[in-house]
């Protein structure tokens with residue numbers, strides 16, 4: 001469609017009256033909007049002006065036009081040009097002067113002796129897809145493959161005859177496949193103005209190799225981690241430490257109804273557990289708060305999905321494992337009645353004992369359609385898994401008769417012999433979910449909209465709103481930042497883009513925050529998913545603490561409110 005109408009338009013645009021071309025343009029716009037999603041226009045990256053005298057042109061922009069930032073001239077032999085960039089805040093002007101005998105702008109300057117606008121350059125999120133979609137439309141790309149342009153980003157030019165007489169460059173704003181850009185090495189084309197020194201404007205952990213930009217965790221390739229039982233308190237702590245630092249996945253937890261926000265589900269669960277004083281839970285509700293918090297945080301950050309994988313996997317009987325289990329029960333529909341509770345308990349009981357066969361498989365397709373889950377610990381000597389941590393669903397959480405659960409979070413479970421002191425607790429294992437997540441902290445510019453930011457990161461507007469607790473699109477006018485988990489960004493997002501965007505927006509930042517103190521436009525930060533341990537109870541300013549039985553460290557007493565306060569941008 002795009003191809004046909006555009007092909008029709010092209011001669012029209014060149015030859016006919018303004019009226020005709022206006023109506024033709026309308027047709028083009030309509031069809032283009034319906035066209036390939038690959039062709040998404042970003043911002044105007046720059047306007048390039050070919051100049052016969054670079055020095056004179058630079059001085060003109062610096063002294064007469066009083067541009068704040070005019071860069072040095074940089075030779076780009078592979079493009080046959082010298083370039084100077086003039087920063088304008090919302091875009092740039094690129095001054096071009098021929099370099100070498102075969103410069104592509106020599107002919108242009110021969111025709112336009114005093115220089116003139118040579119091309120415009122537009123950002124697109126995925127240049128390869130964009131060029132492919134344009135090919136379908138009969139627009140010729142002037143090179144088969146993108147070249148690395150002035151900003152270390154891939155660039156492809158489009159034939160001016162196919163673009164209404166304007167030479168158009170497309171910049172891959174997200175640098176999806178450019179090895180130079182992804183590897184974070186300054187390319188030799190790095191421009192003094194636009195390629196800032198490494199580390200500048202970036203959080204310390206942002207200046208990292210691209211490998212660390214990979215999502216923190218992928219989908220579980222090995223759903224169940226090996227959880228070794230500890231024999232003593234010190235063994236337990238060591239075991240937990242070792243297991244927790246691993247990047248493997250174990251089972252994930254809750255699958256609520258689509259429309260129910262995680263925090264509401266968990267709030268209800270916490271409230272229920274408090275109301276019931278459920279003795280089957282870990283000894284205090286604070287552990288459950290912490291647990292609920294961990295679930296919510298990870299869910300919001302897209303780390304938890306379904307536990308179908310986990311329950312469909314065999315559980316080797318020779319080791320202790322922790323598994324996530326779905327229960328056939330919907331929080332939404334739950335009453336408070338004991339009968340229902342009993343029914344659930346009975347179901348859970350079957351789930352954990354009856355459905356696990358001798359080889360340890362818990363592969364029951366019926367479980368895959370359910371909506372709430374619990375956690376269970378499978379223990380080799382007892383041929384059954386024991387559910388815990390989900391009130392009103394759990395059957396008595398006995399790990400045999402002599403063990404009780406001392407502490408439970410998504411990262412670890414500690415159990416103890418009944419009647420013994422916490423110091424003698426032993427660890428069953430750890431869930432091994434990540435303890436931190438990489439977040440983009442995006443400083444909102446005056447001109448930015450939620451829509452624009454969502455395109456920039458390849459994240460849905462609804463996700464962006466939910467993550468940042470924005471209920472009304474105009475609310476971003478009162479915000480300084482938006483937070484986006486890196487793993488939710490489009491896979492095309494790269495360190496190179498962060499650098500490029502920070503450099504490109506530096507003048508604007510300085511206008512807002514003053515020269516030399518301007519904060520980065522985009523920051524990569526590491527956010528803890530769990531509350532941090534306290535050094536010691538009396539000195540800790542944030543309120544009550546409790547002693548973690550296995551770790552023997554003091555941890556903040558977590559309440560739902562404190563979680564909300566602490567992570568207000570996500571919860």
Ligand SMILES: C[C@@H](C(=O)O)C(=O)SCCNC(=O)CCNC(=O)[C@H](O)C(C)(C)COP(=O)(O)OP(=O)(O)OC[C@H]1O[C@@H](n2cnc3c(N)ncnc32)[C@H](O)[C@@H]1OP(=O)(O)O
Nearest residue numbers: 076079104107108118119142149150155157160165166167
């Ligand atoms: C560093 C990088 C970056 O920003 O990152 C850059 O800036 S690199 C910037 C420099 N690199 C580039 O420009 C690469 C892409 N450019 C090219 O491949 C070439 O320059 C072409 C655009 C294909 C033009 O080739 P060439 O000069 O050999 O052909 P030509 O002079 O016979 O022109 C053919 C027709 O195109 C028209 N034409 C030529 N250059 C034009 C321009 N800049 N804007 C509008 N129309 C243009 C001519 O008037 C002519 O039309 P008539 O037939 O009607 O007379």
